[in-house]
Amino acid sequence: TTHSSMDALSSKQRIMAQEAELDALTGMFNNLLTGCQNKCLSTNHHDGELTKSESVCLDRCAAKYFDIHERIGEKLQDMQKAQMQMNSTMQQ
Amino acid sequence: TTHSSMDALSSKQRIMAQEAELDALTGMFNNLLTGCQNKCLSTNHHDGELTKSESVCLDRCAAKYFDIHERIGEKLQDMQKAQMQMNSTMQQ
């Protein structure tokens, strides 16, 4: 579905969409890093190794983060659609 | 006074100034959101509604934020003018 909707766009718009996707992925990954490191890593550094429990925590934290990121994404898309409809009504 | 000073600028400079104004407004609004939500919203979410006291707090928080933003803006403008005068003296 993504590709068919992409075909309708101009070259410039496709590049802009790809740039936006990279920005979105970068932002998401940075938040994942910061969030899960803050929640899982001890700040009392005794050595440079991840403990077993830190590693397990990071994996679970990532799984929960992806799940919640998707849920919020769906909610936002619903709201965005509603707002775009409102905007197009207002412009008429 | 804003418009008359704007007329002296080139088209490119007017666009840049407008872009800067949008960036300034966006930054200010984002700080208002984060600041007043942190100060007024309980992080213990029992439902999705704003309580009466949270709503009142948000309104007062916004009023204080605008006031302080303006005061600091005036102070910065004074300092900026002083620095620009210093710079122009140094360039001579």
Add this chain to the structure above:
Amino acid sequence: TTHSSMDALSSKQRIMAQEAELDALTGMFNNLLTGCQNKCLSTNHHDGELTKSESVCLDRCAAKYFDIHERIGEKLQDMQKAQMQMNSTMQQ
């Protein structure tokens, strides 16, 4: 050594490198400001002056920040070189 490596670059790349350096310096300076102000300044403002102990703390904080920034920079450059070698191996 910086200048001789710069000479091999095109005009566009030199501007981009300079822009990157400015971004790096700006980011570093902003982190220095935030980090050392958070560590050294009392948030209980009794007047607008820096106390003697705050001033001394800022100086020491800056010295330590520069030292650590450099150490981490060296470590990162080593890792980046290793990754670039790995990338060039993968592209062959």
Add this chain to the structure above:
Amino acid sequence: LSLCLVMDLSHLNDAERRQLEGLFEKKQMQDFIELYNGLTKRCFDQCVNDFTSRTVSGKESRCISYCVDKFFKASQRLGQRFAEHQETTGSGGPQ
């Protein structure tokens, strides 16, 4: 999300306004991305603190949902206050 509507563009000509519109479109995309990632970060930080499981619990799920709802209600309220403030102070901010 619609700060562009708040700004006074009466001193620009049509060509300048068209150029700005392209710029605004790009910024709105970036704003949406920041909103999305910022909201996820905020609600994740507030609601998820148990890592004995990799599945989001019912309690966490409700907390996320309430957190998002409250965020939007608070944003809407603050957005109204912001718009009122901009109206009374003109284009506002240093130029």
Add this chain to the structure above:
Amino acid sequence: LSLCLVMDLSHLNDAERRQLEGLFEKKQMQDFIELYNGLTKRCFDQCVNDFTSRTVSGKESRCISYCVDKFFKASQRLGQRFAEHQETTGSGGPQ
């Protein structure tokens, strides 16, 4: 650091891909700068809290070294989870 590898670019033609590569190069530079400054900030905040001297102590120095090592190990692990997630969900994220 290599999020570009994760993205699906199959719907772009060669010219568009070349244009994106230039953009990616610039972003990688910016990402490196942010990583560098963010890592320094993080480890400095966690490890340096004694300002009775202007010299980094042995204890602080070890803490910094461990903090950096742990940061990269955690980033690598989360990066793997992220790549796995992107593979299963396709190009992912709102378009």
Add this chain to the structure above:
Amino acid sequence: LSLCLVMDLSHLNDAERRQLEGLFEKKQMQDFIELYNGLTKRCFDQCVNDFTSRTVSGKESRCISYCVDKFFKASQRLGQRFAEHQETTGSGGPQ
């Protein structure tokens, strides 16, 4: 606020330097905006914690004024240390 003065531009020719100047001008505008919003955020967070009224109190007002003054004095001091550091290490930082 004047990091551009700290950088060594001797390896650029005149045309390149002129191009950079335009870029620096834009960055200085952005830096000023970030400074303004960051300073407001910092001092607001530290000084305003009473929401029983919508008017800034005398105590809050004094706190804000001291906070801004201290911020600039600390920034100036750290800026001096930064300039000294840049001078001794050359253009510094990874290239």
